[in-house]
Amino acid sequence: MTMNDKKGTAVVTGASAGIGKIYARRLAKRGYDLVLVARRENLLDEVASSVRAEFGVKVQTLVADLAIAADLDNVENLFASDDSITLLVNNAGTSTLGSLTAVKQSEVDAMTGLNIGALVRLSLAALRKFNEKDSGTIINIGSVLGFHTLPISSIYSGTKGFVNNFTRGLQDEVAGTNVKVQLVLPAATATDIWELSGVPLSALDPTSVMEAEQMVDAALAGLDQGETITLPSVEDVQLFADYDAARLKLLEASQNGKSASRYLSAR
Template sequence: MSDKIALITGASSGIGKSFAEILAKEGYNLILVARRKQKLNALAENLTKQFSIESKVLVADLAKLEQVKVVEETIKSLEHIDILVNNAGFGLYSSFTEDNYERQLDMVNVHVVASYMFCRAAVPIMLRKNEGIIINVSSMSGLMTKYGNVTYTTTKAFLIVLSESLQEELRNTNIKIQALCPGMTYSEFHDTKELEEFDRSTVPKRLWMCSNEVVTKSLRAARKGKVVYVPGFLNRLSLLFFKLFLVRKISQCFISRNEKKA
């Protein structure tokens, strides 16, 4: 492969697929990672034809450490990598202590371990050219850590802290890191068996974004150096309300404690 290379995990649907389509249109050669081979092959074939780029498919289950290693080795073998998108992920409603222990560990591997290892593999290669972009797809949940849903929230918060601290370490380089924190986004995310009880109509339509819009905004923000990025005005507004509500709750707590002491 020559020219620009982007590696995208979770490229078989939703936000990852949009990253693949938009970056292919920009002329990037692609390495597409996910479990569903047929979907990846169809996407690769289509984008290769449409945009005269090269696309490689890498089938890997990122919940399995030996398969994470294979992707890591692939990254290390590249002469250069221009964009890395750590996007693969899934949702889970579960109580931390009661159920779904295996799936919670899978989530830690997919969201945390794989992203961490791929960042570690990609940064030294990006440093050789002193340029590159890494987008870690987190979630608004990662910024709303008083919200419950422990494993999802914690793993997504990890990606935010990883992105911020890595960007700080790389502050004197041209490498840009972003934690992308989408709100409700149309994709297959809510169609999995774990979230099958989720009813999209319970969330107001105006709070939903399409994955193409999320990705276009994310790439624009990443190129401008925005490290923690929440796409969509309404999402940013609801986050502000969430924080103000928390600040009010905390200050109420201090006030009532002090009242008790007095």
């Protein structure tokens, strides 16, 4: 049995550039065959050719715009038809940054459809397959903006907040099985999503921006270490532990059938 047989096939969405492209290269180096999904065919073919030549793995490409129902169907069907798939990287996403009055409805629909709708459908398609085999890995790319919003990021932050909570729910569902679900929460990362969003990278403090290679390497190191939630740029992991403990404490405090005393004066 070859290394590729052992690893199986990884499906990577948004694989034509940026984070997805780096995941494709890193997973191929680890011995995975690949199905690379993106809407930009010329860039996708370049990535596939480069990976085949350098790593000698099987690379299939699937040109798909995951905001289009028929294209999303084609990608979803992969999980039912290909038993070799063992890993999904849900990386495809889009962002338009601007005030709510300036963002077009079509841009809002694109963000919610791709960042939420496509990710959910592919996660569940993979989960059904992996549950059958009691084996497999789902990696969902969220964002630290799932914890926070800016005046120009209300929609994007909302979609990433959904990804954060949805993925944590998946993790609870697979607890006690051999299926792994990792939530990756990068901060600013140097990819073309910034130019596409309307905010150029040059507008950011360069010391706050991580290279895509470093981000993916940190995320995969976190996966290897058994992390379910990986914050590639956060040095002090206790910060997240404290945040999560406070979140649970607040949830526990909300389980009360009486209104808080500060509201009683309204009677």
